Amino acid sequence: MKAAAIFGPGDVRVMDIEKPEPGPGELLVEVKACGLCSSELGMWVDPNFKTDDPIFFGHEVSGNVVAAGAGVSKFAVGDRVTIFTDRGGYAEFVTVPEDWAIKLADHVPYDWALGEPIGCAMNGTSRSGIEVGDTVVLIGIGFMGGLIQQGARLKGASRIIAVDTRPESFELAQKLGADHVIDAREGNAIQRILELTGGEGADVVIEATGKQGALDMATEAVRIRGRLVIFGYHQGGKRTIDVQAWNWKGLDVINAHERDPQAYLKGIRTGMKLLEAGQLDIAPLLSHYFELKDINHAFLLAKSKPDGFLKAVITF
Ligand SMILES: [Zn+2]
Structure with missing residues (x-):
């Protein structure tokens, strides 16, 4: 073969x-x-x-x-x-x-x-702790971000603000029902997020790029006592984080990855059920x-x- x-x-x-x-x-x-x-x-x-x-x-x-x-x-x-x-x-x-x-x-x-990426995205969504009515900022709408965006809606997010730098990502986020799409190349993403959230920041920010800049943006875009979810796969050297800001804001920070095969399989089963039911596109x-x-x-x-x-x- x-x-x-x-x-x-x-x-x-x-x-x-x-x-x-x-x-x-x-x-x-x-x-x-x-x-x-x-x-x-x-x-x-x-x-x-x-x-x-x-x-x-x-x-x-x-x-x-x-x-x-x-x-x-x-x-x-x-x-x-x-x-x-x-x-x-x-x-x-x-x-x-x-x-x-x-x-x-x-x-x-x-x-x-x-199976694996869908399961990974469903597990990440579950770990995000999104609650009904939450405003969610999603940074990075590629294949995985597109799955998480749908998962966030299924979890009950009332508003999804999608941030990316690529036109295909804006189009995708819109197609999948994002309420606001922000082009990070314009340099005012944090200001826009704060405007959209009454100056407070989002309840949940999901970083799905694996890049330093997105971590920094997430730190600024999340509200006090909000949840910062690191879903991106961070490779190629260490990252720096503003622990002072995390600490002051009292954030719940979640590294939304799994390593146990049984956890993967659980996420895959969830994803396949949703696919079968027509709830994931x-x-x-x-x-x-x-x-x-x-x-x-x-x-x-x-x-x-x-x-x-x-x-x-x-x-x-
Ligand atoms: Zn994979």
Whole structure:
């Protein structure tokens, strides 16, 4: 079968490897879609990363069950599933313990059912502590921000103020029902947020960019005793934070990440329920589709983010 492995920056190779066999309690899944994750981009751009041993990767996987190992009890051949995996989802087939698979309803397309990021966004939304009626500022409306924006509304936010710097993000935030969209390039985002909140700041500010500037903005945009939610994936060096401001404002600061697979699976189940019920709109968040053979090009676009880029998906 074909599977993609990364060897160094800009160096993802599609290789011919042996098709895996499902062990006891495992499923063999024929992959239909695997989302390209910005968390993988770090490796793809890192000039110091180089390996002779292939690293098979890809973890945002959906597909259908084509074989089941001994003792599998919850799934049958032909079931459509999304899975959580660390075994390399940029491949034609992948094995997975049945407990790490979640059944998909027939009407949910494979390319929508990207389990891990949806689960991550739903977990982040749950951790945000948004209460009915809250005003929420969301900084960063890409693929993940677009999911969180919808989650925030489902949690009961009465007002959502979206902040970004890219025209495609403004359009997306509006399409998904943001009440106000602020262009941070204009340099008066904090002033606008304060105007919109009667000078107090927002009840909840969610930082979903992984950038220093957004952390600083969040600190200023949140109200006294508000909640500052760090959802962005902060890579590439340390950040500085204004602890004095955090302390004075008495903020609840939440690092909205999970590491336990069971927590991921819980979030994925929540996301799939919402997808199935038509309460999450994924289609506007998916902008680019590639075949496996073009995966390097997909990474190149994920890095350069051309106009209109939100999320790349490899389909099979
Ligand atoms: Zn991911």
